[in-house]
Amino acid sequence: MHSESFRIPDDIPSSLHPLIEQFCADALRVRGVTKQTVRSDICYLCRFFRHFGSSGSSMKLIQAVSPESIGIFLQVYAETFSSSSLERMQILLRSFLRFAYRFSLIGRDLSALVPTRKRRRLGTVPRKLPDECIARLRNGIDHGTTAGLRDSAMICLLATYGVRGVQIRRLRLADIDWRNERIRFPSAKGGRPIEQHLVAEAGNLLSGYIRHARPESEHPEVFLTLCEPFRPLPSAAYLSDTVKRHIKRLGLVLPGGVSHGTHGFRHAFASRLVGKVPFNDLVDQLGHRDPASTLIYGKVDLDGLRQAALPWPGGGQ
Template structure:
């Protein structure tokens, strides 16, 4: 435990660290105010030393919410206002240096020895088949989850696996969407087919797995209103370095309709400032696409590069803002950031529809339909290989669909004359 003077010195060191990171004056003021309130609380109550439990009691006193640790996740800005500064303070007091939450890396998967041989062979097979990196990750991650479950259930050999084991694991996913469960079934069918064909198992479990029919594009894509988009962008703190990054990312999605995977993969060299274009190879199709660098998008990127992007050797345009400041992971869908801005903007979006990053792409298609843009132009803008794919967005054009509607009375009148 440290005395008050040590606590005050730690707070000063933290504020210096936040300043070095390039936090905006608004953010620095928020931290300073929170620290000042906490120091006054310590002084008024004669508290000479602090620990995590004492800090959690302070947070309960100020917010009325109890937490078991500082590792709890919350979307309440009132709670974050209290927790984030104290989390930094506790880390400093324990370790003696400032660290603004260095990202934790996911521990490496260690396969149980009883499944190691077939798991490694399966991973090699995925690479041999020429699967994309994201597809390989999806297969291996879901297979790892199943293997760990089987190991916990006391299964010691692949040949001891039964369809009942797989069904029991699938029941643990019952609260997830059917489409998501379908991806597990696809991977398991892939995995067990491999095991059966290689002789690791005697039963053809893949053929016993249930089939889940998930019609492609059965739902109507969500389209944001212009008012909601303005509120969403307005909720971003563009004085903050991370806010500059997030604003540019969302603006690219809204104005150019790029998939989040393609935005993640943008390189500094993807932008031709002289020709005012953005060029890249699309992750999903492997096809090249060139889009105009619209003025508002260009200025947002310039603001980020000059005033927000941390010093890093990464060639990617957008990077993480926590050490080690490298590129986003291949599975990062930017959904957490988008959800945070939705809450901050006070938007009330329908709960029965998906409104993630891909919905911003749907919104661009909807806006182009509104101005009567030809379908081939929309297809080229979105980078679709087939115009039939673009045709799915016609469901967004409600006014156009109304014009195609058939009047039942008119139909009946024609039938009666026959």
């Protein structure tokens, strides 16, 4: 993308770039969203475009959009991504379809066909990425390439510390204290910063990426894009898509409802600690400012739930 602020993923055909650029400009001017929101919109919009394969041109892609194709896409998306990601995609699709109608790209406004999904707080059980899948992801990336060195370091941090994707994206070189073997992740979603011991594997992978693969740059962020102009990762969705590509490449089949992005690592990290560390320690390690945000992980503590169960009336089982 020629804009200074935004970048379109390399796998998106250049014939679609004008459509994406027009949508972004309209979002800034008409919807009044922030540049950060637009960066996230690009990642979600590109996921939608990829569903239709190599469309060749914006007109061919638009012609492929129909009530049926929208429904099929959302069904596939719901099987792959988390409920929060699905909700975000639905918001993006409604905005894009209204935009397409206003600019006469489609004959009628299809935005009303995108269902609204309401989530209840604590209404779901966290679905963690299985340990064997995490192990294969950590061991199945080629360290002989620039992309492999970068991605293996990011996945190691996700698995080791259970941080959010946005915290990996915002991690700065100054946040790594090599001398004292400490690493500090910035706060996210109103939470608190997380400071932890820099374990040997994470330190080695970070060092390998920074010394041998990270391009020279004035940007303070640790992780940069792979193609010029080199810049910080544009959004947390970019990192989720990176994880998803490795899951697909390795042929990993995840249980239904498990996030294919970064959050499955966080759920796995929290699930390993539940029942093994005091609740307040779990709150601190997840970086939650409000302890209520951590309560949902109590649902995965089956041993604790069994101990809290009341006797069945009448002495039955």
